Amino acid sequence: MATRVTFIGAGNMASAIIGGMIDSGFSPSAITATSPSDAFLAPVHERYGIHTNTDNVAAVAQADVVVLAVKPQIMKEVCEGLAGVVQRQRPLIISVAAGLDAATLEAWLGGDLPLVRCMPNTPALVGTGASGLCANARVSDEQRALATELMEAVGLVEWVEEEHLLDAVTAVSGSGPAYFFLMFEAMEEAGVKLGLPADTARRLAMQTALGAAKMAMASDKSPAELKRNVMSPGGTTERAIEHLEAAELRRILAEAMDACAARAREMAAERGGR
Ligand SMILES: NC(=O)C1=CN([C@@H]2O[C@H](COP(=O)(O)OP(=O)(O)OC[C@H]3O[C@@H](n4cnc5c(N)ncnc54)[C@H](OP(=O)(O)O)[C@@H]3O)[C@@H](O)[C@H]2O)C=CC1
Numbered sequence: 001m002a003t004r005v006t007f008i009g010a011g012n013m014a015s016a017i018i019g020g021m022i023d024s025g026f027s028p029s030a031i032t033a034t035s036p037s038d039a040f041l042a043p044v045h046e047r048y049g050i051h052t053n054t055d056n057v058a059a060v061a062q063a064d065v066v067v068l069a070v071k072p073q074i075m076k077e078v079c080e081g082l083a084g085v086v087q088r089q090r091p092l093i094i095s096v097a098a099g100l101d102a103a104t105l106e107a108w109l110g111g112d113l114p115l116v117r118c119m120p121n122t123p124a125l126v127g128t129g130a131s132g133l134c135a136n137a138r139v140s141d142e143q144r145a146l147a148t149e150l151m152e153a154v155g156l157v158e159w160v161e162e163e164h165l166l167d168a169v170t171a172v173s174g175s176g177p178a179y180f181f182l183m184f185e186a187m188e189e190a191g192v193k194l195g196l197p198a199d200t201a202r203r204l205a206m207q208t209a210l211g212a213a214k215m216a217m218a219s220d221k222s223p224a225e226l227k228r229n230v231m232s233p234g235g236t237t238e239r240a241i242e243h244l245e246a247a248e249l250r251r252i253l254a255e256a257m258d259a260c261a262a263r264a265r266e267m268a269a270e271r272g273g274r
Pocket residue numbers: 008009010011012013014034035036037040056069070071072074078096097098119120121122174175
């Protein structure tokens with residue numbers, strides 16, 4: 001029988017993973033998603049053909065894997081509501097919440113459970129997600145393989161052995177799509193100032209990012225070398241890169257990513273972990 005996966009929460013991140021799983025061949029009939037509102041679940045059911053339920057406990061009663069995908073702020077209440085059923089059913093728990101550590105989640109769920117913390121990102125929706133995963137000591141090799149299979153259905157999977165490194169994963173790839181979306185906004189605005197129609201500038205910027213990422217992934221050259229190959233001596237790219245370096249883009253990015261990881265630690269402390 002297909003592995004039955006229940007998503008607690010059917011918002012941005014859960015929908016992205018569900019959409020990616022279905023595109024990659026997972027059976028919609030093996031997937032359930034929950035949310036407090038029937039009005040919200042109806043379009044999710046229609047779009048993906050999955051089961052939906054407003055009752056978290058009922059949705060977990062048959063599950064092999066439970067993906068916790070609610071906001072960190074309500075995770076304690078949601079986990080405590082699920083403790084009874086997960087202790088009976090003993091599914092693999094996968095939490096995608098930023099910041100909340102495994103020991104705290106496990107305690108809220110009644111203790112002694114196999115739990116994988118996962119930091120995914122929303123490009124999972126188009127099968128190009130990037131996820132960092134970390135397992136607690138109770139996760140078996142089979143369950144590790146299952147978590148890998150599930151998240152590989154929606155993109156790249158990288159395991160980390162030390163849980164605190166998930167804050168770094170959050171800073172690189174969990175929040176990372178937003179950094180690139182900001183770049184697209186800025187490049188479009190600048191392209192318009194240079195005279196291009198907005199939609200032309202937007203398409204060119206996005207295609208360039210896609211091309212650069214594909215090229216860098218296919219190449220054995222470092223990003224620094226690929227960058228040098230675009231920079232003809234005395235040419236246009238050199239002038240642009242000089243500006244970005246003089247404006248300390250690297251320092252700005254490092255500070256933004258430090259702030260991101262620090263916020264993940266703060267969120268854990270606010271919710272009673274670490
Ligand atoms: N968005 C992203 O890029 C990423 C998010 N994450 C993590 O994913 C998690 C979810 O984030 P995101 O999807 O953006 O948030 P959303 O607000 O989009 O989704 C949360 C969902 O949970 C539902 N919900 C609220 N209360 C309950 C409940 N008691 N039982 C079941 N479902 C409930 C909400 O329903 P309603 O709207 O009706 O309240 C909503 O559908 C967070 O923990 C976040 O840290 C991780 C990586 C990336």
